Amino acid sequence: MSGLRVLLSSIAAATIVSGAELAAQTRPRPIAPDPPAFTVRLFGDGGIDTLAAGRSFNAILGEDRGPIFGGGAEAVLQSNWFVRVGVWRFKEAGERAVRLENQTFRLGIPLTVTIVPVEVSAGYRFPMGRRKLLVPYAGGGVSSHSYKETSTFAEANENVSERFTGYQLLGGVEYRLHRLFGLAGEVQWTTVPDALGAGGLSAEFDETDLGGLVVRARLLFGR
Amino acid sequence: MNHLRRCVGAAACAVALCLLPAAGQEPARSGKTLIAELAGLEGVDRGFRGAPRGRSGEAIDPGGATRGDYVPGRVLVKWRPGREPALRDLTRDGIPVRSTDRPDYADFSVLRIPEDADAEAIARQLAAREDVEYAQAAYRVHKRLRPNDPRYNMQWNLPAIDMERAWDINPGGTSSTIVAILDSGVAYRSGIFRYSARAFRFGSTVFPALGAVDMTFGLAPDLGPADRFVSPRDFIWEDELPFDLDGHGTHVAGTIGQATNNATGVAGVAFDVKIMPVKVIDGDWDFIFSAPGEGTDDTVSRGIRYAADNGAKVINMSIGRTGSSAPVIEEAIRYAVSRGAFVVIAGGNTFDEGNAVEVYSQIASRINGAVSVAAVGRGLEHASYSTTGDYIELAAPGGNSSQGGTSAEILQQTMDDEFIFTFEQGLSRYRAPRFDVFGEFFFQGTSMAAPHVSGLAALLYEQGVTSPSAIEAALKKFAVDKGAAGRDNEFGFGVINARNTLRGLGLAR
Numbered sequence: 241m242s243g244l245r246v247l248l249s250s251i252a253a254a255t256i257v258s259g260a261e262l263a264a265q266t267r268p269r270p271i272a273p274d275p276p277a278f279t280v281r282l283f284g285d286g287g288i289d290t291l292a293a294g295r296s297f298n299a300i301l302g303e304d305r306g307p308i309f310g311g312g313a314e315a316v317l318q319s320n321w322f323v324r325v326g327v328w329r330f331k332e333a334g335e336r337a338v339r340l341e342n343q344t345f346r347l348g349i350p351l352t353v354t355i356v357p358v359e360v361s362a363g364y365r366f367p368m369g370r371r372k373l374l375v376p377y378a379g380g381g382v383s384s385h386s387y388k389e390t391s392t393f394a395e396a397n398e399n400v401s402e403r404f405t406g407y408q409l410l411g412g413v414e415y416r417l418h419r420l421f422g423l424a425g426e427v428q429w430t431t432v433p434d435a436l437g438a439g440g441l442s443a444e445f446d447e448t449d450l451g452g453l454v455v456r457a458r459l460l461f462g463r
Numbered sequence: 464m465n466h467l468r469r470c471v472g473a474a475a476c477a478v479a480l481c482l483l484p485a486a487g488q489e490p491a492r493s494g495k496t497l498i499a500e501l502a503g504l505e506g507v508d509r510g511f512r513g514a515p516r517g518r519s520g521e522a523i524d525p526g527g528a529t530r531g532d533y534v535p536g537r538v539l540v541k542w543r544p545g546r547e548p549a550l551r552d553l554t555r556d557g558i559p560v561r562s563t564d565r566p567d568y569a570d571f572s573v574l575r576i577p578e579d580a581d582a583e584a585i586a587r588q589l590a591a592r593e594d595v596e597y598a599q600a601a602y603r604v605h606k607r608l609r610p611n612d613p614r615y616n617m618q619w620n621l622p623a624i625d626m627e628r629a630w631d632i633n634p635g636g637t638s639s640t641i642v643a644i645l646d647s648g649v650a651y652r653s654g655i656f657r658y659s660a661r662a663f664r665f666g667s668t669v670f671p672a673l674g675a676v677d678m679t680f681g682l683a684p685d686l687g688p689a690d691r692f693v694s695p696r697d698f699i700w701e702d703e704l705p706f707d708l709d710g711h712g713t714h715v716a717g718t719i720g721q722a723t724n725n726a727t728g729v730a731g732v733a734f735d736v737k738i739m740p741v742k743v744i745d746g747d748w749d750f751i752f753s754a755p756g757e758g759t760d761d762t763v764s765r766g767i768r769y770a771a772d773n774g775a776k777v778i779n780m781s782i783g784r785t786g787s788s789a790p791v792i793e794e795a796i797r798y799a800v801s802r803g804a805f806v807v808i809a810g811g812n813t814f815d816e817g818n819a820v821e822v823y824s825q826i827a828s829r830i831n832g833a834v835s836v837a838a839v840g841r842g843l844e845h846a847s848y849s850t851t852g853d854y855i856e857l858a859a860p861g862g863n864s865s866q867g868g869t870s871a872e873i874l875q876q877t878m879d880d881e882f883i884f885t886f887e888q889g890l891s892r893y894r895a896p897r898f899d900v901f902g903e904f905f906f907q908g909t910s911m912a913a914p915h916v917s918g919l920a921a922l923l924y925e926q927g928v929t930s931p932s933a934i935e936a937a938l939k940k941f942a943v944d945k946g947a948a949g950r951d952n953e954f955g956f957g958v959i960n961a962r963n964t965l966r967g968l969g970l971a972r
Contacts, residue, residue, distance in 0.1 A: 293970075300970045338928065338967035340936040345928045347967040349632065389969050393632050396533055400971045401578065439972040 277318055279463045284311040285426075287456025289330050289355075293436050293447035299344040300351060300441060301334035308454060312359075320365045322377065328454075330355040336391055339444045351391040355450065357430070359383040361410060371416075378411040385432050385450055406432035406451055414460065422460035429453055495700065495752070498655040498677050506650060506681020508728070509879055511614055512902030533600035536578040538586050541571040546594035558588060573601070608634055610723045610730040612685075614903055617874050618729055619841050620718075620860035624915060626732060629961035633922045635723060635734035640921045641693055642719055642736050642777040643770035643804075644914075645763065646712030648705040649740035650683040650878060650898065651692040656704070658752040660895065665886050670893055680706055681899030683713055685721055685728035685876045686738075694773040697742040698766050699749055699756040706898065709746030710877040714906050715781045716740070717875030718914035719921070728876050729903055732918025732961070739775050741766045744782055747884070748896060758782070763823075764795040767806070771799035776924050779917035781809045781910035785819040793826045800832035805924070805931040807917045809909035810837040811850030821850050828854035832931030834938065837954060838862065838912040841871045843945060845953040849909055856955040857938055858945065859915035862907030872905035880904070919961050926965055937964055 286309050291297045294304030310328025317323075336349040363379015382405065389400035412426030430451035437448035542548075553560045553574075562575045576585055582600035589598035608630035609615070621627070660673035682689055697705035707713045720738050721731030743766035744758030756762055763782065770778045778799055796806050811821030824835030835854055838846035838861020845851075846863040862872030882897040920934050928937050941964040942957030950956050 296970050336967040336969055338937055338940070340928065340933040340940070341930075343930075343933065345926075345933060345937075345967075347926045347928075347965070349966060351969055353970060387971065389971050391969055393628070393966060396535070398972065400969070401535065402971075436971050440969045442970055444968070 275318055278315045281314050281316065281422075281460050281462030282311070283314060283326070283424075283458050283460045285309070285326075285328070285456045285458040287426075287454055289452050289454045291452040292431070292449040293442055293445070293452075295445040296436065296440070296442040296447045297332075297353070299337050299339065299346075299445070301332045301353065302346075305452075306330055306332040308456065310456075314460075316365065320367065322363055322365055322379070324361045324363075324379075324381075325359070326361070327356065327358045337441060339441060344441075349392050351389065354386075354388040354390075356386040356388075357383045357406065358386075359408060361408065363410065365414075373416045375414040375416075376412070377414065378409075380407070380409045382407055383430065383432075385435065387435060387450060402435070404432050404435040404450060406430050406435075408451075412458075414458075420461065420463060424458040424460060425456075426458060427453070427455050494659070495678075495702075495704070496657040498657050506653070506684055506878075506899040506901045508684040508876075509900060509902040510728070511617075511874075512879060512881075512904050533582050533602045535580075535582060536576060537601040538574045538576055538582050538589060538598060539571050539601055540574055540586075540589055540598045541596040543594050543596050547572070548594060556592075558585060571597075608724065611726050612721075612723060612728055612730045613726070614729045614874060617870065619871075620862070620873050620911075620915065621730060621732070623839075623841070623843060623860050624919070624958065625960050625962035629919075629922065629965050632962065632965045633925060635732075636736040636922050636925050638691065638735060638737050640733070640736045640777070640924055641739050641773075641775045642733065642779060642917055642921050643739040643741050643766075643773075643775035644712055644716050644719065645741045645743045645766045645770065645778060645780045646707075646715050646782060647709040647744050647746050648697065648699075648707035648712045648742040649692070649695075649716045649738065650681060650686065650707050650713045650901070651695060651705070651716075651738070651740045652689055653679075653681045653899065655679050656706075660751050661753055663751055663886075668886075668890055670886050670890065673895055676895040678895065679897055679899045681901070683717070683876055683878075683901055685725070685901075686713070686716060687722065691720070691735075691737055693737045693739050694769075695740045696766070696769055696773075698762045698769070699742050699745045699754045699758065701755060705740045705742035707740075707742075707746075707878065708748035708752070708883070708896075708898065710880060710883060710904075711746070711781070711906075711910065712740070712742070714873075714875045714877040714904065715779065715910060715914045717877065718873065718911060719779060719918045721875060729874055731875070732915060733921040736918075736921045739770060739773065741770055747886075760784075760789045760791050764791045767792070767795035767799050771802040771804045775799075775804050776929075777917050777920045778804050778806045779914050780807065780823065781908075781913045783809055783811055783821045783823040785811070785813060785821060787822070789822050789826065792823055793829070796826060796830055796833050800830055800931045803929070803931065804832075805920045805934045806830070806833035807913045807920065808833065808835050809913040810835045810855050812838075812848040812908050812910075813850045814846075815848050818850055818852070820852060821854075824850070825852070825854040828856055832935055834916065834935050835955070836861075836909060836913045836916050838907070838909045839945070839954070839958055840865075841867050843943075843958050845946070846907070846909075846912075848907075849912075849953070851952040853952055855952055856935075856950075857916060857942055858954040858958045859912040860958075861909050861912030862905070864905075864907055869905050872907040873911040874903050874905050875911075876901055876903050877906075916959055919959055919964060922961070923964055926967075940964075 290305040312326030314324040335346040361381030408430040410428040414424040432450035435450035436442035662672040723730040723734035827833040827835040838849040840863025847865040939956040944957040
């Protein structure tokens, strides 16, 4: 009996060894593929824009901030650099007003302000941890801001529709919820010099910058 | 027409000086007795009475689209039947069309083009094509309150301050705002009242006493309805029946609040506000009827305080005087302003008579919340009579017959002077006057300029600018600068602009 056990064990061992040698001879060992040079993600975001021309906006809108909604696409390079194109919109309704004796009187004439910046930004990501779930990032860029101001009783040439160039600095943190989804929180400072201040209440307040501080949450789609 | 001119400005007081009691005649006992109410009875409207010879009024641009006043991003095109081209053909031909649409109830297409494209230029480009029947930009159409009052086309003064577009923003105010008219009274109600007319001398003629006469008063037909008049008060007769025995106050009231767009007569600035008639100056017939009071500083001062205490938000004073200071008036105006009333004072008509300083308007310039108003003519030129000085703060249409004749004056409805000033027609035609016959008459003076400012102030008050000092600041801020750059002694800060004042400012423009 003990002689039989020794024989079977020997046969099994020989079989395993010969099988392994055979496999090694016919299939290469699996290895991880090369990562792509860059990945493209889409994003949608929402947040609050606190405007630099706060007194002017407050006089017209009753507040110096308002909600924004936007979206865009982002390319993340293997080297952790990223390039992003985004667009968002700020649209708020208020009233025409007049500033007299350091007091603002709103006149009950509806006015709508719409700001639509198209931004191109670039920056660098700082992945943290082995699984890289948390990724702080920072960057900056240039933007083109469409500014529209329409009001009731205005002749067409009295409404405003202009475009201005701005610049932005941004920073945020991205967190991967899933292989294909991520969440980010971001703060962006934008300056759009000399967009305001030529007329209207912005001239009265001597406020010329259409930029502001944007705080937003972002949902990312893609790796 | 001479006596029309006599009504100019604050002349009502001065006229009384021409009327002296006949020697040896005792003035009759003063008083007026109600004979009949005649509730709701309007006066007789004789229509236009102050027509300039050979002229029927100047046409007013009816408004509407102007070059550049179109919605960007659209062109309207009607293609010839069966010849509508493909978008790519239009693009190939250099027409930047993004899309095309055929809306309901349209036999034309709407081409979408870039918003920054010149829609008029593209329309011209399209119209030149053989496959296009017509093309045009999408011109914006505006609501326009162009009153249908038949003599509105003779009221150059209202378009001159951009009143039509201002009415788009605030169509005449509401009954929540009271404008007090401190003047010779207003034809604000009907009734028959018994007066006693004493003898008097006018020029070299002595007119006999008529004794008791029953006078018929009528509500100015184009100023009503009767319930728009609130808190009437007469400080000449010391009662609550401030009848206008002169016509000046009724004319002033018309500029402020003539019933408008009622297919009758003429228009006014703030045609839905309440009017408070406060009589503080006396006319010829007040004298003949032996009114107990006269238009003096104390009377006016009481009228100002009365108006402020009874809810007036704007006080129009198309009255004034030259001479010594008037602390009693200054105190009263300061009181009224402190009660939230904006005070408007005629700048005076002394320029071509030595340009004597107008005391009341000089006071106004010292008070934040009260303004003095100069007059301009149809071309917005300084009116030949309008007093100048460092106290003039604003200007408004008051008429200037020296450039443009009578039609360059201000047309409003008031009592027909033919039926009032019967003593001017000679002793043989002298008779008791009638105060129930009305017509539209041209007057000129800073008296006529001030009510434009008062009416606009009332509208601005309703827009939310309620502080008298802020109203003053707004009127000055949006005035159209005339004469020397900045404030000057002829126009002050400029000619008021109703539309710009009511519209205020946007954020960037």
